[in-house]
Amino acid sequence: MSAPGGRISNHALRKALDECRWNGPAFANEVNRIGREMGLDLHYARPSVSQWLGGVRPRPPVPEVIAEAISRRLGRRVTAEETGFGVPGPRRGGYDLGEERPGGPAWPPKSPVPYSLDALAAVPDLSGLGFGSARERGSALAARDVRSVATMTEMFACTVAQFGASPARKAMQSYIDTKLRPLLLRPAKPGVRWELLNTATRMVRVCGYAHYDDEAHGNAQCYYLLSASAAIAISDTDAVARVLRLLSMQARELGHAAPATRLARLALEHGRNSGTGMRALLHGQLSAAAATAADGKTADRHLRTAKKLAGEPDGRTWPGVLTGAYVSYYEAVTASHRGDRTRAITALAEGVRRCPADFARLRVIMLARLAELQAREGRLTAACRTWSQFLSQSEAFRSASIDTAVRRAKAILHPYRYHETAAEILAQIAHRHRHDRVLPETI
Structure with a gap:
């Protein structure tokens, strides 16, 4: 059956939605939610779904977002092709960081991709992303080449920690691809x-x-998985643990408690x-x-262990102080979920106090979350003081996560806009938006 205008109705998508038992608005809401995970501001509703069913193809990467939404609902992998949208999106595995692919797309892709629960299910079996399979060519590597990469890595890491992701992200992508x-x-x-x-x-x-x-969660996941595969290839268990922790943090913050717990155990x-x-x-x-995941006994047991380890002798050194700040943050997350x-x-106030100056991003994020908790507790004046610190200390930051924290502050304070202290914070936010400085995209 043909749709108006000569288009062919998308029977595959109709069949998938029937299997999901979704109506148009529910489906559109889930697509919008998954889009937000990858940094897309989508506003689809029932009319859009009707158009898709009628044969209209949304622009990339929305077909991949649709496929991910259906995959999560059904608990199995569904591709964009299987939803009637034809051309498959970027693949998740099979590319080597050193693989020579003339004219091929960069991997991980530079364009937005959906955050994939299916990709997490493969961890830690990441053999498809292996390193070292490329054909060697050119002059031999020297130790100075490795030192150069290490220096650039340190510079990028410091930039992200002190100024947010936006000034460094594209430069880092370019360095990985070209150097x-x-x-x-x-x-x-x-x-x-x-x-x-x-x-x-x-x-x-x-x-x-x-x-x-920068809340490009699908692309972040691609890089994390590639990093994990590299660590597995060289049998660096500490590096594997570090990236699995980051994958768990990401999954938890996106609301995927079961995968987050499994990754944390791994x-x-x-x-x-x-x-x-x-x-x-x-x-x-x-x-956390x-x-x-509402497993209070496990949460309490591991929090006690974390606090004990953080209190051991190296807790007085610089790395130990950072560990203590993070553990305070984890205690706050655990306590919040336990009511x-x-x-x-x-715990968050202690984390802010202990956070080293070189890790300004962590401190301002903790300040934002502390203010939100204070506001929910009815401590509006204290929350406004904390938000004032957050706004002043994050002024030089450029990242989507900081922007989200600012928007959340504005939304929480809006009902109190006639309260003098709240009005002052809202005025600071408005002034910040008007006079936002644009930092260069490269370092």
């Missing part, structure tokens, strides 16, 4: 090769975190021989994930 990939194609002695892959693992992980901070398993500070973070993440808002507020 790191060619290095991975060059011949090298085993020791130099290992050092390069170890450094590449961290750079790709940092790039994933930058996408996470991270802890791989990190059993990591240093004290990292093991504290791994136990803390499992505590378990609390989100103890007062304890959560106390």
Whole structure:
């Protein structure tokens, strides 16, 4: 049967929606929600769904978003082709960071891709993303090449931690595509090769975190999975644990409690021989994930372990202080999900106090969440003081996560807009939007 205008009705999509038992508005809402996970501002409603069923094809990457929505609903992988939209989107696996693909698309893709629960199900079996299969060519790698990558990695990581993701994200993508990939194609002695892959693992992980901070969650997931595959390839269990923790953090914050808990357990398993500070973070993440999944006993047990490890002697050193700040954050998440808002507020305030100056992004995010908890607790004046700190300390930041925190503050305070203190914060937000400075996209 043909739709008006000569289009062919999308019977495959109709069949999928029937299987999902979704009406038009419910389906559109889920597509919008998954779009937000990848940084897309979608506003589909029933008329759009009717158009899709009538043969209209939405612009990329929406067909992939639709496929992901149906996949989650049915609990099995459904491709864009199977929903009647024809051309498949970017693949999730099978590309090597050092793979030579003349004229092919960059991997991970630069265009937005959906966050995929199906991709998480494969962790830690990531052999399809393996490293080292490329044909070697060019002059031999030298130690100075590895040092150069390590220096750039450190610079990118510091930029994201101190100024947010937006100033560094595209520069990092470009560096990986144009500098790191060619290095991975060059011949090298085993020791130099290992050092390069170890450094590449961290750079790709940092790039994933930058996408996470900019709320491009599907692309962040691609980089995280690639980093994990590299760490597995060189048997670096500590690096595997680090990236699995980040994958768990991302899944939890997106509301996927079960995958977050499974990933946190895997991270802890791989990190059993990591240093004290990292093991504290791994136990803390499992505590937060378990609390989100309403497993209070597991959450409490691992939080106790995290706090114990964070209190060991290296807790007085700089890395130990950062660990203590993170563990306080995990305690706040766990307490909040267990209904103890007062304890959560106390823990977040302690996390803000302990956070090192070099990790300004972590501190301002904790300030934003502390203000939200204070507001929900009815402590409006205290919340406004905290939001004032957040706005002043995050002024130089450019990232989608900071922008979201500002929008949340505005939404929470809107009902109190005639309250003097709340009105002052709303005025600061309005002034910030009017005079937002644009930072360069590259470093």
